[in-house]
Amino acid sequence: MSAGLRERLRAVTGVWEGTYTHLSPAGELVERYASRQETRMEGDLWYERIVYQRPGHDPEVLDFRARFEGDELRFDDSSFEGRAVLVEGRFLVFPYRWTAAPGTEVVELITFADEDYKARLWQRFRDGRLEGVTVIEERRVPGATAEEWH
Numbered sequence: 001m002s003a004g005l006r007e008r009l010r011a012v013t014g015v016w017e018g019t020y021t022h023l024s025p026a027g028e029l030v031e032r033y034a035s036r037q038e039t040r041m042e043g044d045l046w047y048e049r050i051v052y053q054r055p056g057h058d059p060e061v062l063d064f065r066a067r068f069e070g071d072e073l074r075f076d077d078s079s080f081e082g083r084a085v086l087v088e089g090r091f092l093v094f095p096y097r098w099t100a101a102p103g104t105e106v107v108e109l110i111t112f113a114d115e116d117y118k119a120r121l122w123q124r125f126r127d128g129r130l131e132g133v134t135v136i137e138e139r140r141v142p143g144a145t146a147e148e149w150h
Contacts, residue, residue: 005086006068009046011115013039014145018138020052025130037138038146044068049146082106103127116140 016037022030034053039046046066051059066075066084073084075096082096092110103126110120120136 004089005071005073005084006041008086008089008092008112009039009073010041012112012118012140013041015141016118016138017141018136021135023133023135025132027133030132035136035138040146046073047146104131116142 016039018035018037019032020035021032024030031054033055036051036053038049041047044067046068048064048066050062050064052062053059064075064080065077066073068074071085075082075084079099080096081099082094084092084094086092090112092108092112094108094110095105096108097105105125107123107125108120110118112118116139118138120134120138122134122136124131124134
């Protein structure tokens with residue numbers, strides 16, 4: 001098992017607040033909103049909760065679970081599947097797909113600039129064509145820890 005991946009993720013557990021900016025393939029602003037991400041590890045398990053805070057809407061909460069398998073972190077449940085690998089100790093490459101959206105794939109690149117700041121970039125493809133790009137900038141909330149949920 002890659003100690004690098006496990007160590008990197010352990011170092012960045014906690015609560016992150018940020019902004020999602022969705023862009024069209026031409027770079028036009030589609031939507032922007034705040035977010036809160038909570039992450040924690042328990043043995044070989046990774047838990048992640050994201051709260052999307054769109055203006056004028058109730059918060060949307062998505063929970064994700066993954067397991068360390070070899071050099072990867074694997075997400076596999078009835079609605080979501082993907083795998084994440086660490087490159088050069090600070091870049092996480094994460095291709096994934098939603099079961100309910102056949103033909104749609106996302107490739108996410110997470111750059112850990114330091115222990116308390118990260119940037120994420122999504123490329124969303126539908127049927128092999130770029131559908132949009134999302135830029136996510138996040139900062140860790142000092143001292144905050146993720147809630148216990150399963």
